[in-house]
Amino acid sequence: MKDVTRLLTTLCIALFCLQTANAQTTTQTNDYHHWWLDPSFPKPFSSPDAKKLPLIRVKGNKFVDPDNKTVLFRGLSISDPDKLEHQGHWNRHHFEEVKKMGATLVRIPVHPVAWRERTPDGYLQLLDQAVEWCTELDMHVIIDWHSIGNLKMELFQDPMYNTTRKDTAEFWRTIARHYKGNTTVAFYELFNEPTLYRGELGSMSWSEWKKINEDLIGLIRAYDTTKIPLVAGFDWAYDLTPLNSDPIQAEGIGYVTHPYPNKRSKPWEPKWEEDFGFAAGRYPMIATEIGYSVPEAAATHDSDYGKTIVHYLEGRGISWTAWCFDPEWGPCLLASWDYDLTGSGEFFKKAMHGEAGD
Numbered sequence: 001m002k003d004v005t006r007l008l009t010t011l012c013i014a015l016f017c018l019q020t021a022n023a024q025t026t027t028q029t030n031d032y033h034h035w036w037l038d039p040s041f042p043k044p045f046s047s048p049d050a051k052k053l054p055l056i057r058v059k060g061n062k063f064v065d066p067d068n069k070t071v072l073f074r075g076l077s078i079s080d081p082d083k084l085e086h087q088g089h090w091n092r093h094h095f096e097e098v099k100k101m102g103a104t105l106v107r108i109p110v111h112p113v114a115w116r117e118r119t120p121d122g123y124l125q126l127l128d129q130a131v132e133w134c135t136e137l138d139m140h141v142i143i144d145w146h147s148i149g150n151l152k153m154e155l156f157q158d159p160m161y162n163t164t165r166k167d168t169a170e171f172w173r174t175i176a177r178h179y180k181g182n183t184t185v186a187f188y189e190l191f192n193e194p195t196l197y198r199g200e201l202g203s204m205s206w207s208e209w210k211k212i213n214e215d216l217i218g219l220i221r222a223y224d225t226t227k228i229p230l231v232a233g234f235d236w237a238y239d240l241t242p243l244n245s246d247p248i249q250a251e252g253i254g255y256v257t258h259p260y261p262n263k264r265s266k267p268w269e270p271k272w273e274e275d276f277g278f279a280a281g282r283y284p285m286i287a288t289e290i291g292y293s294v295p296e297a298a299a300t301h302d303s304d305y306g307k308t309i310v311h312y313l314e315g316r317g318i319s320w321t322a323w324c325f326d327p328e329w330g331p332c333l334l335a336s337w338d339y340d341l342t343g344s345g346e347f348f349k350k351a352m353h354g355e356a357g358d
Contacts (some may be wrong), residue, residue: 102352
């Protein structure tokens with residue numbers, strides 16, 4: 001009898017061990033290389049209004065709509081969606097206030113640090129909401145990879161801008177696949193502000209920068225041929241003089257300038273013409289950042305900058321977006337989160353409504 005009991009006990013222990021081992025194996029199997037079942041990219045953005053807004057394309061040195069009518073964009077930059085969401089301002093009302101300003105174009109800056117921390121899936125949820133709101137409010141969108149520095153040597157002005165060439169390429173590969181076929185998203189600003197900062201951020205030649213941009217454009221167009229890539233020059237996206245002899249080898253693109261008042265001394269117009277304005281005769285352009293603060297303007301006698309820059313840009317057929325629709329990121333268009341406007345905010349609101357004055 002004892003032998004039978006001992007045998008039964010042994011069998012029970014063996015059965016228990018077998019069940020435990022099977023459970024562990026199942027758990028390990030479920031956890032092992034979980035990515036085998038994961039999609040390689042976030043799902044493409046699906047919206048019934050994906051083609052509601054007119055498709056913008058390049059024709060010569062102009063942006064045109066499907067009827068070949070020239071489109072001159074007047075708009076503004078919001079702050080990073082991650083910042084707005086954390087502060088409780090990420091909602092349709094925010095974009096309604098943008099619309100009240102008269103904007104036809106909304107520039108959305110995506111900081112590399114926020115893209116990493118929120119993860120692409122999480123960040124795309126914010127961008128999808130923005131695209132839907134902008135579609136409903138009849139405003140086109142620029143998605144801007146908002147880094148400042150030297151992408152070749154991967155040296156940047158601040159840790160929030162830290163990225164790599166690979167991460168930059170992965171960002172645009174993800175974005176291009178995600179927004180393929182969506183006509184609200186009209187522009188991809190490949191890199192916000194290239195700068196070497198007097199050599200403190202290393203070295204990079206125009207030919208090297210040109211190759212980086214050509215590679216990104218080719219990558220984007222493997223997924224989406226309808227978006228318009230925007231390329232910035234050096235000196236914090238101000239200087240486009242290399243286009244005189246060595247433009248980007250790609251069709252259907254635009255160029256970017258950021259002509260803030262401190263970039264050159266008065267008189268501005270001859271210097272603007274020499275540094276970037278000449279290019280508008282051959283290529284479509286957007287000044288994706290312009291702006292000034294009232295105290296700064298008063299102190300430096302630049303109070304006429306707003307009228308001067310808007311008249312200059314529009315006289316050359318250059319679209320523009322003012323920086324920044326936020327009370328904390330200067331130069332500020334907002335004085336508070338009650339949506340009171342600063343002096344420059346009031347001016348650019350009039351300018352977006354075509355009332356910049358003489």
